[in-house]
Amino acid sequence: MISRSFRYLFSKGTIFDKILSKQIPSKAVFEDDDVYAFEDIQPQAPVHILIIPKFKDNLSGISQAEEKNVKILGRLLLTASRVAKEKNLSGYRLVINEGKDGCQSVDHLHVHLIGGRQMNWPPG
Ligand code: AMP
Numbered sequence: 001m002i003s004r005s006f007r008y009l010f011s012k013g014t015i016f017d018k019i020l021s022k023q024i025p026s027k028a029v030f031e032d033d034d035v036y037a038f039e040d041i042q043p044q045a046p047v048h049i050l051i052i053p054k055f056k057d058n059l060s061g062i063s064q065a066e067e068k069n070v071k072i073l074g075r076l077l078l079t080a081s082r083v084a085k086e087k088n089l090s091g092y093r094l095v096i097n098e099g100k101d102g103c104q105s106v107d108h109l110h111v112h113l114i115g116g117r118q119m120n121w122p123p124g
Contacts, residue, residue, distance in 0.1 A: 046116030
């Protein structure tokens, strides 16, 4: 059987595929069978964590989501809430950037967990 990391190595993918296959290092915060949470390399706040599905399943962004993805979408949000609790954040923001106008730069669905400072509204 082909291992997960072997598959990632030869799949055409984004930088997050390389992070998942450990070709590129990352600072893990949480991991289970479905999701991986790690520190953003360019933090926009004292706490800035990305939560991604381990199996992309064509989810390059939230606009690709279908009924069959409901479970992983829930897992991403639940993980964000769990990590926020572990980080003792009293308030925080969850962000999903979508497409060019949404400033998405990596085509692998991800949730930003941003906290540790006062957020502003409206966002920029
Ligand atoms: P987005 O602009 O919503 O697509 O978010 C992509 C995020 O990935 C940005 O906040 C980047 O700073 C982050 N990022 C890109 N490369 C890496 C990396 N190697 N390790 C951690 N975060 C990364």
